[in-house]
Amino acid sequence: MxxxxxxxxxxxxxxxxxxxxxxxxxxxxxxxxxxxxxxxxxxxxxxxxxxxxxxxxxxxxxxxxxxxxxxxxxxxxxxxxxxxxAEVQRLQDAAERDASKKREKATADQASAKVAKEFADQVQKAAKMLRVEAIQNASIGLIGDVEEATLASEAVKSSLGSTVGEKPAWRFQERAKDGVVSATTGAEVKYSIDETGPRPVKKEFIWWEGRAWRIGQIQYKTLQGLLRTVPHYTASEKTAAAFYKKNGFSPKSDKITRKAR
The missing domain is CATH 2.30.30 (SH3 type barrels.)
Structure with missing residues (x-):
């Protein structure tokens, strides 16, 4: 050599x-x-x-x-x-080009990591706390009444009952709306008593509470054959991130509708 x-x-x-x-x-x-x-x-x-x-x-x-x-x-x-x-110069030039490419890649990786972190932070901020009382657990998700919570402050009490500070807490809205929540885990079957009729009636429903993301609207066909378009949520952060990457975080994305298969 x-x-x-x-x-x-x-x-x-x-x-x-x-x-x-x-x-x-x-x-x-x-x-x-x-x-x-x-x-x-x-x-x-x-x-x-x-x-x-x-x-x-x-x-x-x-x-x-x-x-x-x-x-x-x-x-x-x-x-x-x-x-x-000339050979020494060639080797020096090659080494400098290699070092320059590494610096450029490191800069690009840092920029990419920054963008990825900012996006991940936006996804976290877009999360909502939901409470679902579903009448049906279908292939598209839980179908029923969906109640969203907003993040608020809650007083922290001492053992003597005085307020010593505040902590964040979710407060659910009083009025639920129809919706579909996909990719949930841990849903429970519960019962309620309907006393609006002449005699009490025991009703079964599916209960779920957890964090989810709004991913537009979904159109599905009811058991009676009617088409309905309602808000669509997912409990899958991966699914939510893919939706936001494609459609953004604008309120307009709430109107994007997909048809259930």
């Missing part, structure tokens, strides 16, 4: 005796003139000099034959030196 020498070794002067040699003038074969010259480094491919106007690197090919001989020019050594310099 070919060994690539470090750049600082490739640039190290070969003829140390020529280092800091003073020349009143140095003229290249193409006629360019340098005044008050100090030869700082003799390298395989040329001279590094200081002159009255600054610094320069002069390839051996642009020096006279006398200067080439004086400073030990070797055509093959110069070509090999340039080849190795």
């Amino acid at each position: 070919k060994t690539v020498l470090p750049l600082f070794m490739l640039l190290f002067p070969i003829l140390l005796a020529a280092q800091d040699e003073k020349l009143d003038q140095l003229v290249t074969v193409d006629g360019k003139s340098y005044q008050a010259v100090t030869v700082r480094k003799v390298e395989p491919d040329g001279l590094s000099i200081l002159h009255e106007a600054g610094t320069a690197k002069i390839p051996f090919e642009k020096l006279s034959t006398d200067l080439q001989v004086k400073y030990g020019y070797d055509k093959e050594a110069a070509a090999e030196h340039r080849k190795q310099l």
Whole structure:
């Protein structure tokens, strides 16, 4: 395997005796003139000099034959030196490109993570606490009366009965509305007594309480064959996130209607 020498070794002067040699003038074969010259480094491919106007690197090919001989020019050594310099530069450029891509990816990942977190926070804020009294547990979810709660403050009492602070608490609305809640778990069968008729009647219903998200409306067919369109909720955060990603969090999304299969 070919060994690539470090750049600082490739640039190290070969003829140390020529280092800091003073020349009143140095003229290249193409006629360019340098005044008050100090030869700082003799390298395989040329001279590094200081002159009255600054610094320069002069390839051996642009020096006279006398200067080439004086400073030990070797055509093959110069070509090999340039080849190795080019390889070192190529490796350095590749390393810089790789580092740049990693920085760009890290920046993009940070931006993506920030957007994802902001979206996740919005999904959490969109959650509602629901109380459902369902008359039917269908394939589309619990169908029945849905009562939404709003987050409010509740007084915290001490053992002596005095108020010592507040804590967040869900307060349910007094009036329920028809709706469908999908992806629920832990629903319970309960019973109530209807005393509005001439004799009390025991009625069975399905009870569920928990956190859910509004995902538009759903149109379904009742047991009597009628089409109804009611608010649709889901207890699945994953389903809710997919809905909000597609439709946003605007109140307009509450009107998006899908038909039950």
